[in-house]
Amino acid sequence: MTSGEAGPGTIAAPETKQAPARARRFGVPRPGKGRSDSRQLALLRYLGVRLLLIPVTAWILATVVFFLMRVAGDPISAAMGGRMTQEQIEIRKEAAGLNRPILSQYWDYISGLLRGDFGRSQDNRQISDVITTYGAASLELMFWALIVAFAVGIPLGRYAATHRDSVSDTGLRLFAILAYAAPVFFVGLLLKLIFAVKLGWLPVAGRASTNVELQLQHVSPKTNIMLIDGFLYGDTGNIIDVLKHAVLPAIALGLLTAGIFLRLVRINLIQTLRSDYVDAARARGLSRRVVTGRHAFRNAMIPIVTVMGMQIAMMLGGAVLTETTFEWKGLGYQLATYLGARDFVAVQGIVAFIAIFIALMSFLVDTLVALIDPRVRF
Template sequence: MTTDISVPAAGPAPAAPASPTSRRRPSSGSSLGRYVLVRFLLMIPTVLILVTVVFFLIRLTGDPITAALGGRLPADQLAQRIHEAGYDRPILVQYFEYLGQILTFNFGTTITDRQPVVEVLVTYGGATLELVCYALIVAFAVGIPFGMIAAAKRDRWPDAALRVSAILFYATPVFFSGLVAKLIFSVWLGWLPVSGRANVRTEVALNRSGGTGIYLIDAIATGNPVYIQDVLLHAVLPALTLGLLTAGIFLRLVRTNVIGTYNMPYIDAARSRGVREGRLVRKHAYRPALIPIITVIGLQIALMLGGAVLTETTFEWKGLGFQLAAYLSARDFVAVQGIVAMIAIIVALTNFIVDIVAAFIDPRVRY
C-alpha cells in the first residue's frame, strides 16, 4: 500500500524581520544639506522680524523728516521734504516699499547729510569690523587659556579668582571700563593714545592711499612700520575694553565644559594609562569644550556690535557705532533705521555661518 504524502509547493521564504541595525540613517551629506537649508530659511524670518520692529518703533515718533528737521525749516519746505520722501503715504505702503528697497540693498538716504546709508555702511563699516576682530582676539586669548586654568585648579583659589574676574568683565559697563582704562593708561601713565584710530599724520597717509578702510591692513600695505605701530597702539584700549566683555563669557564656558568632559570615561581611561593631568586638559578635555564656544560666537558678535556703539563713542573710534550715536543725537532716524537693519543682517549671517561650522565640527548638531 502506497502512502500518498503531499509536499507543499515551494513558495517565497518569509522575510526576516528587519533588525534595528539594518535601518539606515540618512547619509551625512543629506543631513548636512537639510540642516543648512533649514538654518538658511530660519534666517529670513529673523531678519524680517527685526527690520519690522525697528521700522514701526521709529514710526511711533512720527515721520523722520519732522523728527530731524522740525522747527528748523519753514512749514512749506518741511511739507515738501515729507512729500518727496513719501512719508505722507499710508504706513503699510511705506513699510512694503521699504522691504522692497532692502531687497535691493537700498537702505535709504540720510536726512542730515543727504548721503545714501549704503555709503555710510561702506565708509565706516571697516572700522567697526576691525574693532570687532581685535576684540575677538582678546576674548579668545584671555577667555580660553584662563578657562582651562580655572578648570584645572577647580575649587581652589585660582579658580575662584578667575570666576570673580569673569563676572566683573561681563558686568562692568563698557563705557565705564573704557573711561577707567583711558584714565590709567593714557592720562596717568601716558603709555597709550587717548582716542582715535591713529594720529592725524597716519590717518591722512592711509586715507590718501585709498585702501580697504581697515587701518591695520592699509598700514601693512604701505610697508611703513611707524604707521603699523601707531595703528596698533591706538587699538589696544578699545580692543581690551570690548574684548574683555566677551572674555568673561568664554572663560566660564570653557571652565564648565572642560570640567564636564573631565568626568567622561575616556578621560578616566587616559588617566589610568598614566597620562599627566596637564596633558589631559590640553589634549583630551580641551577640544570637546571648544564646541560650545563656537556655537555662541554668533551671539557674541551681536553683543560686540552693541558694545561697539559705546566703545567707539568713548574712544572716538569712527566706525558704525560712532556714526549711529551721532545720527541718534541728530534724530536722523532714516540713518538709524538703515544701520540697525544692516547690523541685523550681519548678525543673522554670522549666526548662520557659525551654525554651519558647528555642524561640520560636531555631526550631532545636524540631527
C-alpha cells in the same frame, strides 16, 4: 523534501561574495552607509531650513525697527522741528515720500532692502556707502577685541577648571563676573584715565593720529581698515601708531567677551574632565597635561563654538558704546551720531544691516556646529 530545500548532505552555495553584489545591484545600502547618507540628507535639510530663515528673521527685525521708528513721528519733523518752518518741513516730507500712507512707505522700505538700498541720510548720503566706509572700522575693532577675548578668556578658563575650588579659581571667577557685568563705557573711561591720561602710554582716542589718517587717505586700493592701509602705505611708524590706538578699545570691548569665554570654558572643561573616556585615559597612565589638552579640552570646546559665534555678532552692540567712548569712527559711532541727530532713516538702515549680519552669523554658527559635532541631531 521539496526541490527548494537542502538535504542533510547538501552543501549550501557560498553567498559571501554574491550578497554584496546583489545588494549593490538592487540598491540595498551597505551596513553603515545608509546611516551616513540619512545623516547627510538630514544635515542638508536642516541647513536648507536655516538658510530660508535668514530672510524671514531679517524681515521681522527690519519690520519691527521700521514701525518703532515711525512711533516717534516722521523723521523730518523729529530732526528739523524748531529749525524750519512748517511749510519747509512739509516740502521735505513730500520730497522724501513721508506724507504717503504708512503701508506704502513700508513697502518702499522693504523693496529697497531687497535691492540692497538701505535708504538715504538727511545729508543725502547713501546708507550703503556709510556701511561700507564705517563697517570696515567696526570689523577691525571686532578683530582686535576677539584677539583679547581669546587670549584672556580661554587660557584663564582652562586654568580655572584644572585648579577648581582653589584661591586662583575663585579670583578668576570673580574677574569673569566683573568683566561681564562692568559697563563697556565705564571700562573704557577707566582705561583712558589710567593708561592715556595718568601714564601717557597710549593715545586717548581715534583710530590713528591726524597726520597718519591724512597719509592713509591716499592709499590705493583703500580698504578703510587702518592696519591694512598702513601696510599698503609701507611706513612702519604708521603701523605702530595704528596698533597703539587699537589697544585700549580692543581691551574695553574684548574683556566683556573674555568674561563669558572664561566661564564657559571653565564649566565645560570641568564637566568633560568627569567623563568616562577621561578616566580611561588617566588609567592608561597618561599625564594630566596630555589628558586635559588632548582628550578633555578639545571636546569641551565644541559646545562653546555656538556661544562664541553669537558673541562675535553681539559685539556690534558693544561696539556702539566702545566706539563712542574712544571716538573710533566705525558703524557704532556713526549710529550714535545719527541717533543724536534724530536721523531715523539712517538709523533704521544701519539697524537693518546689523540684523542681517546677526542672522548670517547665526546660520554660519549652526553650520559649523553641525559639521564638527557628530552628536547634533537634526
